[in-house]
Amino acid sequence: MRIQKKKASIQYPIINNVSCVIAALEFHPTEDILMTAGMDKRIKLYNVSNASKKISSIYLHDLPITTAHFISQGRQVLHI
Numbered sequence: 001m002r003i004q005k006k007k008a009s010i011q012y013p014i015i016n017n018v019s020c021v022i023a024a025l026e027f028h029p030t031e032d033i034l035m036t037a038g039m040d041k042r043i044k045l046y047n048v049s050n051a052s053k054k055i056s057s058i059y060l061h062d063l064p065i066t067t068a069h070f071i072s073q074g075r076q077v078l079h080i
Helices: none
Strands: 004-006 009-013 019-027 033-038 042-047 053-059 068-071 076-079
Touching: 019 068, 033 068
Parallel strands: none
Antiparallel strands: 004 009, 009 019, 019 033, 033 042, 042 053, 068 076
8 A cells, every 4th residue: 555645635545546635634523524525526424433434425526626624513515
């Protein structure tokens, strides 16, 4: 496994030797939820209290994500 750091992003190998750059990583303000977003055009939510089980994955087909944040006390996600 090779890990590279690029401009405050992390590149890591995923399924079938495809790689992805994580551009945003944030914990929910009140729940045990981790959000990741990146250049693979996906926002992913994980339950970190349950062996990091993926809760949801949202694909934005024309939009690589450069940043994402929980807003409205964690009820919504803002992405750019």
